[in-house]
Amino acid sequence: MQTINIGLIGFGTIGAGVVKIFQQNGDLLTQRTGVHFALKGIADLDITTDRGIQVDPSLLTNDARALLDDPQIDLIIELIGGYEPARSFVLQAIANGKHVVTANKALLALHGEEIFTKAEQAGVEVLFEAAVGGGIPIISSVKENLGANRFSSVLGILNGTCNYILTRMGEEGEAFDAVLCDAQKQGYAEADPTFDVEGIDTAHKLALLCGLCFGTRVDFDQIYTEGISKLSALDIEFARQFGYKLKLLAIGKFDGERIEVRVHPTMVPFEHAMAKVDGVFNGVRLEGDFVGPVMLTGYGAGMNATASAVMGDVIAVARNLAASTAVRSPSMGCPQKVLASYPIKPMDEIVSAYYLRFTVQDCPGVLAQIAGVLGKHQISIESMIQPHRHEAEAVPIVLMTHEAMERNVRRALEEIDCFELVREKSLMVRIEDNLQ
Amino acid sequence: MQTINIGLIGFGTIGAGVVKIFQQNGDLLTQRTGVHFALKGIADLDITTDRGIQVDPSLLTNDARALLDDPQIDLIIELIGGYEPARSFVLQAIANGKHVVTANKALLALHGEEIFTKAEQAGVEVLFEAAVGGGIPIISSVKENLGANRFSSVLGILNGTCNYILTRMGEEGEAFDAVLCDAQKQGYAEADPTFDVEGIDTAHKLALLCGLCFGTRVDFDQIYTEGISKLSALDIEFARQFGYKLKLLAIGKFDGERIEVRVHPTMVPFEHAMAKVDGVFNGVRLEGDFVGPVMLTGYGAGMNATASAVMGDVIAVARNLAASTAVRSPSMGCPQKVLASYPIKPMDEIVSAYYLRFTVQDCPGVLAQIAGVLGKHQISIESMIQPHRHEAEAVPIVLMTHEAMERNVRRALEEIDCFELVREKSLMVRIEDNLQ
Numbered sequence: 001m002q003t004i005n006i007g008l009i010g011f012g013t014i015g016a017g018v019v020k021i022f023q024q025n026g027d028l029l030t031q032r033t034g035v036h037f038a039l040k041g042i043a044d045l046d047i048t049t050d051r052g053i054q055v056d057p058s059l060l061t062n063d064a065r066a067l068l069d070d071p072q073i074d075l076i077i078e079l080i081g082g083y084e085p086a087r088s089f090v091l092q093a094i095a096n097g098k099h100v101v102t103a104n105k106a107l108l109a110l111h112g113e114e115i116f117t118k119a120e121q122a123g124v125e126v127l128f129e130a131a132v133g134g135g136i137p138i139i140s141s142v143k144e145n146l147g148a149n150r151f152s153s154v155l156g157i158l159n160g161t162c163n164y165i166l167t168r169m170g171e172e173g174e175a176f177d178a179v180l181c182d183a184q185k186q187g188y189a190e191a192d193p194t195f196d197v198e199g200i201d202t203a204h205k206l207a208l209l210c211g212l213c214f215g216t217r218v219d220f221d222q223i224y225t226e227g228i229s230k231l232s233a234l235d236i237e238f239a240r241q242f243g244y245k246l247k248l249l250a251i252g253k254f255d256g257e258r259i260e261v262r263v264h265p266t267m268v269p270f271e272h273a274m275a276k277v278d279g280v281f282n283g284v285r286l287e288g289d290f291v292g293p294v295m296l297t298g299y300g301a302g303m304n305a306t307a308s309a310v311m312g313d314v315i316a317v318a319r320n321l322a323a324s325t326a327v328r329s330p331s332m333g334c335p336q337k338v339l340a341s342y343p344i345k346p347m348d349e350i351v352s353a354y355y356l357r358f359t360v361q362d363c364p365g366v367l368a369q370i371a372g373v374l375g376k377h378q379i380s381i382e383s384m385i386q387p388h389r390h391e392a393e394a395v396p397i398v399l400m401t402h403e404a405m406e407r408n409v410r411r412a413l414e415e416i417d418c419f420e421l422v423r424e425k426s427l428m429v430r431i432e433d434n435l436q
Numbered sequence: 437m438q439t440i441n442i443g444l445i446g447f448g449t450i451g452a453g454v455v456k457i458f459q460q461n462g463d464l465l466t467q468r469t470g471v472h473f474a475l476k477g478i479a480d481l482d483i484t485t486d487r488g489i490q491v492d493p494s495l496l497t498n499d500a501r502a503l504l505d506d507p508q509i510d511l512i513i514e515l516i517g518g519y520e521p522a523r524s525f526v527l528q529a530i531a532n533g534k535h536v537v538t539a540n541k542a543l544l545a546l547h548g549e550e551i552f553t554k555a556e557q558a559g560v561e562v563l564f565e566a567a568v569g570g571g572i573p574i575i576s577s578v579k580e581n582l583g584a585n586r587f588s589s590v591l592g593i594l595n596g597t598c599n600y601i602l603t604r605m606g607e608e609g610e611a612f613d614a615v616l617c618d619a620q621k622q623g624y625a626e627a628d629p630t631f632d633v634e635g636i637d638t639a640h641k642l643a644l645l646c647g648l649c650f651g652t653r654v655d656f657d658q659i660y661t662e663g664i665s666k667l668s669a670l671d672i673e674f675a676r677q678f679g680y681k682l683k684l685l686a687i688g689k690f691d692g693e694r695i696e697v698r699v700h701p702t703m704v705p706f707e708h709a710m711a712k713v714d715g716v717f718n719g720v721r722l723e724g725d726f727v728g729p730v731m732l733t734g735y736g737a738g739m740n741a742t743a744s745a746v747m748g749d750v751i752a753v754a755r756n757l758a759a760s761t762a763v764r765s766p767s768m769g770c771p772q773k774v775l776a777s778y779p780i781k782p783m784d785e786i787v788s789a790y791y792l793r794f795t796v797q798d799c800p801g802v803l804a805q806i807a808g809v810l811g812k813h814q815i816s817i818e819s820m821i822q823p824h825r826h827e828a829e830a831v832p833i834v835l836m837t838h839e840a841m842e843r844n845v846r847r848a849l850e851e852i853d854c855f856e857l858v859r860e861k862s863l864m865v866r867i868e869d870n871l872q
Contacts, residue, residue, distance in 0.1 A: 021584050021726055031651070032583050032770040129581055135727035137573075137581035144580070144755075145565055145573035147468050148457050148747030215467070273712050273733065290457055291571035291734060291744035297709065298730035308727035311584030319580075323761035334468040 003036040004318045007067030007098075009089055010079030011044035011060075014103055014130070016051040017307025018077060023053065029311070035318040041067045044080075068092045075317050077310060078102040087111050094118045094126070099326075101313040103130035103306060106195075109204035109220050112211070116331040125320065126331045127313035132205040133158060133282045135305030136298040137312065142212045142286070143333035149288025151213035154252040155432065156284040157277045158205040160301040161189045161196035162228050162248040167278045170236045170246070176229055188280065198227035199248060199263040206250035210261050212333050213286065214254045216340040218261055224347045226264035235357060235429065238398045239267050241385060242355070245275035249432060258345040267355055267431045273297070274435060285435070293435075348407035353382070353431040355400055356409075358416065359424035362395045366421045370397065373415050377408040394423040400431065439472040440754045443503030443534075445525055446515030447480035447496075450539055450566070452487040453743025454513060459489065465747070471754040477503045480516075504528045511753050513746060514538040523547050530554045530562070535762075537749040539566035539742060542631075545640035545656050548647070552767040561756065562767045563749035568641040569594060569718045571741030572734040573748065578648045578722065579769035585724025587649035590688040591868065592720040593713045594641040596737040597625045597632040598664050598684040603714045606672045606682070612665055624716065634663035635684060635699040642686035646697050648769050649722065650690045652776040654697055660783045662700035671793060671865065674834045675703050677821060678791070681711035685868060694781040703791055703867045709733070710871060721871070729871075784843035789818070789867040791836055792845075794852065795860035798831045802857045806833065809851050813844040830859040836867065 008015055022029075022039050029037050042055065043064040067073060068089060076093040078100060080086050086107050093100050094115070102108070108115065108128055119126040129139045133156065142151075157163050161183065168179045180197065183189040195201045203225045207218040228248050239246045244267035253260040268274045273295055277283035282300025287293050299305035320328050332339060360366045367386065374381060384399040401409070413426045444451055458465075458475050465473050478491065479500040503509060504525060512529040514536060516522050522543050529536050530551070538544070544551065544564055555562040565575045569592065578587075593599050597619065604615045616633065619625035631637045639661045643654040664684050675682045680703035689696040704710045709731055713719035718736025723729050735741035756764050768775060796802045803822065810817060820835040837845070849862045 017726070025584055025586060025725070028586060028651075029584060031774045034771065135582075135724075136730060137577040140581040141573040141577060144752060145576040145748035146571075146744065147751045148461055148465060148744055150461060150464060215464075271712070273709050276707070276709050276712065288571075288744060289461070290453070290740040290747075292738075292741050294572060294732070294734035296730070296732050299728045302728075304726040305728050308582065308584055308724060311726075312581035315583045316580060319764050320759070320761075323756070323759070323764045325756075325759035325761040325764075328755050328759045328761075328764065335470065338467045 001034065001036050002321055003038050004075060004321055005038050005040045005073045006075045006077060006314065007040055007070065007073040008042045008077045008079065009064045009067060010081070011042050011047065011051065012079065013303045014306045014310065015042070015044070015079045016053055017303035018079070018310050019055060020053055021307050021311050029315065033315055033318045033322055035322050037314070037318065040070065040073055043067050064089055068096060073098060074321065075099045075101065075314065077314065078104060081106065083107055083110065090115055091118060094122050094124055097122060097124060099125045099317045101127050101310055101317065103128065103310060105131040105201070105204040105208060109207040112208070113217060113336065117336045119331060120336055123326050125317055125327050127316060128208070129313050130306050130309035132208055133284055134160070134298060134300040134302065135308045136282060136284060136296045138284045138296055139212065140312065141296070143329055146286065146288055146291055146294065147333060149290050151286055151288050152254055153287045154209045154213045154284065155274065156206070156209065156250040157247050157274065157282055158250050158300065159196055159202045159248060160280040160282060161193065162202070163278065163282070163300070164188045164280050165197070166228060166236070166246055166248065169233050173233045173237065175233060176231060197229050199225040202248060202250045202263045206252055206261060206263055209250070210252040210259055213252060214259055214342065215334055215338070216259060216342045219344065222344045224262040224264065228265055230427070231265055234396065235427065238357065238385060239355065240270070242383065242400055243270050244268060244431065245270050246429065247274065251432065254342070257342065259342045260345050260350055262347065265429050267429055269433065269435060272435045348410070350406045351403050352406065353401055353403050353433055354409055355398065355429040355431060357427040358397045358422060359394050360397055361393060361421045361423060363421055367397060369419060369421070370416055373412050374401070377412040379404040379408055379412055437470065437472050438757055439474050440511060440757055441474050441476045441509045442511045442513060442750065443476055443506065443509040444478045444513045444515065445500045445503060446517070447478050447483065447487065448515065449739045450742045450746065451478070451480070451515045452489055453739035454515070454746050455491060456489055457743050457747050465751065469751055469754045469758055471758050473754065476506065476509055479503050500525055504532060509534060510757065511535045511537065511750065513750065514540060517542065519543055519546065526551055527554060530558050530560055533558060533560060535561040535753045537563050537746055537753065539564065539746060541567040541637070541640040541644060545643040548644070549653060549772065553772045555767060556772055559762050561753055561763050563752060564644070565749050566742050566745035568644055569720055570596070570734060570736040570738065571744045572718055572720060572732045574720045574732055575648065576748065577732070579765055582722065582724055582727055582730065583769060585726050587722055587724050588690055589723045590645050590649045590720065591710065592642070592645065592686040593683050593710065593718055594686050594736065595632055595638045595684060596716040596718060597629065598638070599714065599718070599736070600624050600716050601633070602664060602672070602682055602684065605669050609669045609673065611669060612667060633665050635661040638684060638686045638699045642688055642697060642699055645686070645720070646688040646695060649688060650695055650778065651770055651774070652695060652778045655780065658780045660698040660700065664701055666863070667701055670832065671863065674793065674821060675791065676706070678819065678836050679706050680704060680867065681706050682865065683710065687868065690778070693778065695778045696781050696786055698783065701865050703865055705869065705871060708871045784846070786842045787839050788842065789837055789839050789869055790845055791834065791865040791867060793863040794833045794858060795830050796833055797829055797857045797859060799857055803833060805855060806852055809848050810837070813848040815840040815844055815848055
């Protein structure tokens with residue numbers, strides 16, 4: 001029986017999950033692939049903390065380079081995250097002719113082209129199912145089974161931390177800061193939550209999905225990214241009254257010429273399956289020209305689910321080995337040289353329906369003023385809620401618009417925000433209505 | 437550039453969809469795989485009917501054997517359905533060293549072991565993504581990316597015809613027969629709908645899913661199969677009042693020793709994503725020991741979606757060819773020889789909550805009689821609805837039970853059905869509550 005020798009770099013939560021799968025399901029992996037899986041070494045800066053699993057101490061090392069340079073090792077699993085030294089490690093593994101499985105979306109969103117090109121030249125696989133959507137088999141589905149489709153859109157709830165916070169804000173009516181603080185205590189949010197709550201992590205994942213689905217390079221710096229920290233429980237409640245749920249949505253669209261690649265709080269119809277993706281669940285919805293809409297949901301993070309995705313890629317490499325082939329599918333589903341470089345549509349030009357919340361002094365005529373400005377900018381109102389007046393000086397006016405061009409909405413809001421009766425910067429949330 | 441030569445047998449709806457993909461997305465397929473796709477022949481008994489697509493007439497033939505015996509052809513796509521001559525054709529293709537892609541669940545559910553064993557011996561792939569769940573990439577996900585998991589359950593809405601009928605019965609309050617008749621007129625149901633509405637088609641698909649997920653042979657004849665033809669709009673309405681939706685659910689479970697493999701009308705919680713799988717959509721939910729719950733939804737049938745799944749398999753064979761390997765993954769995710777033969781748990785022993793509908797003469801004391809029998813058989817009632825009395829002689833009593841053993845429920849119903857005050861055979865619908 002063939003053996004695949006594996007070096008694991010990064011022994012954090014997911015790394016521990018991967019080791020757990022080797023231990024618990026190693027027999028199953030061998031049954032399914034006909035290959036023996038041998039974990040030859042685990043590198044981490046910290047090799048003393050108890051991960052809750054028994055590991056042969058001789059496997060543990062501080063020296064990642066020793067694994068990268070070990071000629072016996074066929075495959076490196078990179079789970080340290082971040083840009084460096086992950087990038088150097090991955091490039092070194094490739095240079096040494098080793099296959100790479102990684103969960104590192106930040107690295108691939110920014111340095112994917114370099115890494116994948118090097119991998120193609122070296123004739124090794126770089127697989128990254130675990131980088132997007134936790135355990136959900138979205139990357140492999142797009143690359144393989146759905147590969148006969150031209151995709152027109154990919155939408156996703158891709159960050160468990162944000163989704164957990166928004167779900168709890170909705171259920172408990174609590175403020176963002178309070179829920180975030182509690183999420184940190186419970187381990188659902190990092191000590192520095194910026195990457196998660198400001199949408200950056202979601203944008204990393206969206207860059208990879210858009211690249212795969214649309215067959216294009218995606219310039220990460222051009223992705224419009226807006227997080228959830230400015231949202232209030234009030235907006236979630238108003239959304240509910242309008243029949244929507246508030247989610248941090250990753251949106252990729254392709255019209256054949258330009259791509260939309262944007263991450264922002266988005267209202268989705270309450271009855272759509274995407275609105276049911278709550279808590280730490282992730283969901284991705286694709287629209288292909290033949291398959292139509294396909295949606296996949298599952299745990300978006302966590303030790304076990306993410307380790308499952310890592311191991312799915314390890315199985316793929318093992319199957320290649322068993323079939324005496326080095327590489328089977330290019331990392332992005334097609335060779336780097338055939339990737340297009342479609343331009344990203346500027347946000348000013350996107351068309352969407354909008355939820356708008358104004359905070360105004362409660363005077364007669366203020367709504368007429370607002371409506372006048374909106375009308376002037378070709379924005380028509382679909383529905384409106386002016387809640388009961390409390391004795392407070394400032395009251396919200398919330399409304400949903402029909403589809404409008406973002407440029408017009410921004411200009412209208414700038415104008416409205418100059419009104420004397422407007423007491424706070426107006427809030428705008430985009431609506432994604434065209435779901436099936 | 438390498439060329440993959442393909443013979444298509446069966447030029448019906450899905451066959452036409454496959455040809456359409458070759459025509460519309462052939463360039464994309466080549467970009468993604470580096471292989472040229474050449475359709476060398478299309479065999480069907482009927483080669484004159486207009487399929488709405490332009491085909492080179494020289495490709496059309498009545499002689500499937502000519503394609504099967506053509507040494508140039510690498511891959512046969514079998515889309516004629518049914519047992520014979522599909523089985524002979526597939527076996528001949530394998531014997532001639534050709535890979536096979538098929539959408540034929542009936543064939544594989546009954547003759548899979550023979551076909552897959554022959555394929556392993558011949559060193560060819562037999563792939564069947566399109567056999568289950570239309571365009572949903574469920575088979576490949578279980579075989580490949582989720583392959584590191586031991587699965588404890590697989591649940592699915594797998595028949596678009598049934599789901600369409602149940603959805604319309606629920607929305608319109610119409611009777612089964614009327615909706616079926618209309619579905620037939622609209623092309624959503626066959627002239628002879630038995631295979632669909634009696635759950636046989638769903639059972640074929642479930643047999644394949646259970647085999648894949650649990651790594652076992654499944655004796656098709658032992659699958660408990662109950663269709664939707666006995667359901668009334670009344671039951672759908674009562675389900676709604678209890679917070680459930682009525683679906684034809686395929687249920688596979690594995691406790692490590694025995695498998696449950698059953699198809700029957702099932703109530704699922706209204707708020708669960710499975711209840712949102714309406715109309716012609718299909719949905720499959722897996723539970724793996726590491727990945728946790730994963731759910732996939734999409735079109736369960738139709739020309740384009742099913743053709744997308746067929747072509748996903750064709751891409752897989754092309755990628756193998758490009759990688760100079762014949763076979764990469766065994767058809768059932770593991771070699772036939774390591775498949776187990778877990779026994780199917782008898783229905784008498786399954787444990788479920790139940791919806792029970794009794795049709796009784798409206799007399800005082802009848803509920804007490806029924807409750808007495810249920811209690812005697814260790815069945816406890818969770819909730820009950822006794823609708824307003826109309827002047828009719830027979831009225832329904834509906835109730836939901838806590839979890840009980842099926843044997844006890846059957847015995848209780850037999851006893852109750854003997855009561856003089858009971859006017860019709862009582863109806864029992866199982867409830868699937870443990871969803872996340």
